[in-house]
Amino acid sequence: MSTRRTVLVTGATGNVGRHVVDRLLELGADVRALVREPGAARLPADVGVAGGDLTRPDTLDAALAGVDSVFLVWPGLSTAAAPATVERLSEHARRVVYLSAMGGRDGERPVGFWGEIEGLIERTELESTFLRASGFAANTLGWAEQIRTRGVVRWPYGHARRSLIHEKDLAAVAALALTEDRHVGAAYTLTGPEAVSQQEQVRLIGTAIDRDLRWQEQPRAEAREFLLAAWGDQAFVDMALDGWAAMVDAPELVTTTVEQVTGVPARTFRQWALDHAADFR
Ligand SMILES: NC(=O)c1ccc[n+]([C@@H]2O[C@H](COP(=O)([O-])OP(=O)(O)OC[C@H]3O[C@@H](n4cnc5c(N)ncnc54)[C@H](OP(=O)(O)O)[C@@H]3O)[C@@H](O)[C@H]2O)c1
Numbered sequence: 001m002s003t004r005r006t007v008l009v010t011g012a013t014g015n016v017g018r019h020v021v022d023r024l025l026e027l028g029a030d031v032r033a034l035v036r037e038p039g040a041a042r043l044p045a046d047v048g049v050a051g052g053d054l055t056r057p058d059t060l061d062a063a064l065a066g067v068d069s070v071f072l073v074w075p076g077l078s079t080a081a082a083p084a085t086v087e088r089l090s091e092h093a094r095r096v097v098y099l100s101a102m103g104g105r106d107g108e109r110p111v112g113f114w115g116e117i118e119g120l121i122e123r124t125e126l127e128s129t130f131l132r133a134s135g136f137a138a139n140t141l142g143w144a145e146q147i148r149t150r151g152v153v154r155w156p157y158g159h160a161r162r163s164l165i166h167e168k169d170l171a172a173v174a175a176l177a178l179t180e181d182r183h184v185g186a187a188y189t190l191t192g193p194e195a196v197s198q199q200e201q202v203r204l205i206g207t208a209i210d211r212d213l214r215w216q217e218q219p220r221a222e223a224r225e226f227l228l229a230a231w232g233d234q235a236f237v238d239m240a241l242d243g244w245a246a247m248v249d250a251p252e253l254v255t256t257t258v259e260q261v262t263g264v265p266a267r268t269f270r271q272w273a274l275d276h277a278a279d280f281r
Pocket residue numbers: 010011012013014015016017034035036037041052053054055073074075076099100101102133134135136138139
């Protein structure tokens with residue numbers, strides 16, 4: 001990195017953001033974290049902590065003062081506040097790296113909120129990099145309670161093959177995009193190194209914790225009811241279920257973009273399960 005940059009990391013207490021913070025510190029950046037409750041955030045001592053809420057743009061000015069780049073994680077499914085928030089970012093920062101999703105765009109047409117946010121960013125003067133992620137390996141932490149208590153994962157579409165990505169690989173790409181100029185204008189499709197069926201993911205978690213785990217196929221209607229209660233958005237739930245159903249016949253796309261950007265191959269799901277064994281014990 002040629003000049004010392006000030007980077008604001010949103011979602012800094014989350015799965016990906018906390019590793020973005022670590023990588024940026026390693027790269028010598030000046031790191032500031034946006035958190036809703038500064039008193040509760042446990043972040044490295046070198047990180048400046050700024051209070052603010054992405055869904056309330058008027059709370060962001062202090063956090064954005066003097067910032068060069070922003071790592072943006074959009075919280076929740078509603079984009080009601082997003083136009084004003086993206087506008088606010090563009091008034092202060094020069095660059096944004098947005099944690100988007102694979103499939104968030106069909107050509108120019110947004111699919112879900114990810115594509116909408118990309119479109120808002122494109123309509124500003126901001127230099128941008130979009131990180132279009134496959135599913136996060138960390139999503140399987142949602143199975144942890146079933147695994148701990150019953151040794152069973154009841155979930156739909158066991159044969160769906162997914163190219164889940166390790167949060168550390170997303171963070172490694174994000175940190176480079178925030179601090180190097182060569183990523184401006186890129187939209188990176190970022191995945192794990194292989195597509196692994198959900199049943200196999202459960203087996204690999206079992207291997208990591210040295211326990212035999214069972215897969216129990218959940219009927220779609222039951223899964224839909226559960227997800228509706230958890231996510232509260234019918235269109236998003238159906239999009240997820242249709243996506244998993246499609247991955248039974250056609251595995252999720254696998255790319256080598258993580259390696260092209262970082263020089264290191266993306267971590268496997270087996271590695272992710274070993275890294276997170278304690279979460280499943
Ligand atoms: N899961 C997937 O498969 C997937 C795939 C592609 C893209 N994504 C995107 O990845 C992002 C989630 O990343 P993650 O898993 O690292 O996050 P996470 O672990 O779910 O944590 C959420 C983070 O967002 C912060 N946050 C929540 N509401 C906020 C608000 N109103 N204002 C400011 N900060 C807020 C939280 O901070 P505090 O609570 O400390 O304030 C926390 O740091 C989402 O934008 C999602 O769309 C996910």
